[in-house]
Amino acid sequence: MVPITDAEFVEFTRLVNQLTGIVLDDTKRYLIETRIGPLVDELKLSNYRSLLDLVKSGGKPALQERIIDAITTNETFFFREPGAFDLLRRRLIPKALDERTGSRSREPMRIWSAACSSGQEMYSLAISALELIGTIATERIAIDGSDISEQILARASLGAYSQFEVNRGMPANLLSKYFTATPTGFRVVDHIRAMCSFNKANLLRLGPMMHRYDVILCRNVSIYFSPAERIVLFRSLANCLIPGGALIVGSTEQVRDCESILRMVNDFPGCYYYQRI
Ligand SMILES: C[S@@+](CC[C@H](N)C(=O)[O-])C[C@H]1O[C@@H](n2cnc3c(N)ncnc32)[C@H](O)[C@@H]1O
Structure with a gap:
């Protein structure tokens, strides 16, 4: 998996915050690498910058959805906090x-x-x-x-x-x-x-x-x-x-x-x- 650079990480946290309101601090670098890394690989991109450029170009709106799906934490269970x-x-x-x-x-x-x-x-x-x-x-x-x-x-x-x-x-x-x-x-x-x-x-x-x-x-x-x-x-x-x-x-x-x-x-x-x- 491609490691994320400091500059890409900062830009990614900004994008995630704009899309969802979710705040990713510096300890969440692994979260981007483990959840978004597979998308970078799947699209055969060489780094996170290319993914950011693709999202920003607006040419692939479905990519935003993929990022939202990947970055949200969906932990839940029946009768949680009864x-x-x-x-x-x-x-x-x-x-x-x-x-x-x-x-x-x-x-x-x-x-x-x-x-x-x-x-x-x-x-x-x-x-x-x-x-x-x-x-x-x-x-x-x-x-x-x-x-x-x-x-x-x-x-x-x-x-x-x-x-x-x-x-x-x-x-x-x-x-x-x-x-x-x-x-x-x-x-x-x-x-x-x-x-x-x-x-x-x-x-x-x-x-x-x-x-x-x-x-x-x-x-x-x-x-x-x-x-x-x-x-x-x-x-x-x-x-x-x-x-x-x-x-x-x-x-x-x-x-x-x-x-x-x-x-x-x-x-x-x-x-x-x-x-x-
Ligand atoms: C941890 S789950 C909580 C599920 C359930 N409410 C519970 O307590 O078991 C958090 C959910 O919030 C959703 N979420 C995150 N940001 C959101 C936003 N800005 N608007 C709507 N839903 C959001 C995620 O997709 C995720 O499914």
Whole structure:
């Protein structure tokens, strides 16, 4: 594999930041070499400079997608940080459904898994809802998933997982209830996939949204951004919530400088969250 020079590394980190908001510091040189190096080899280029020139020339737009797919970290698993799913079952789903009376009674509760990766978070949400209210959840709850990587989003919408992937967090009783066996592993049943829709979105450049959400989960993604980009992210997510709606972040993430629109709620054991004012 061709080693990356200092100048190429600096330019690459700039390009990745422009495309995704992800900040790569000097310790992440290996990340570029191991993830982008194979692309340099595949295109039979002699160095990273030639790849940068190709991307900048704009002649191959698919190359940007390849770089985004390669550089994003898609680690996820079913029922990750389980306090969030308890919070949904015990507080947020009952609250949202109680609020749907009169003319709003036919509107589904809307949940957004922002940065959904390969979909485990979305299907864990759908299963939590089905376990709580039964099959009526398919009409009363709508789950949107988005990610910046087209490749990972395609995997999410397929809803197919290996044995190894279901072993990471999916209890055996729920696996047999909500998945069918396939030659390569397991696939989420159709009525769960029908509750879910998928859209490509860069969370740092959100355009006008189709809906306002009751709940947004944006977990384990802000850690890759700069402090200034985190503020942009959380402010724009807050604007996508209905008043009183909930933003759930990862257990190592914190929302700062958004006090005028989000208030922290920390009275639920095992999961704090933020409520749209
Ligand atoms: C570590 S995964 C987290 C998945 C899931 N939320 C969880 O907590 O298990 C981070 C995801 O964020 C996505 N991502 C990174 N930058 C993004 C951006 N600017 N906009 C949208 N998604 C982004 C990546 O493609 C990746 O799938």
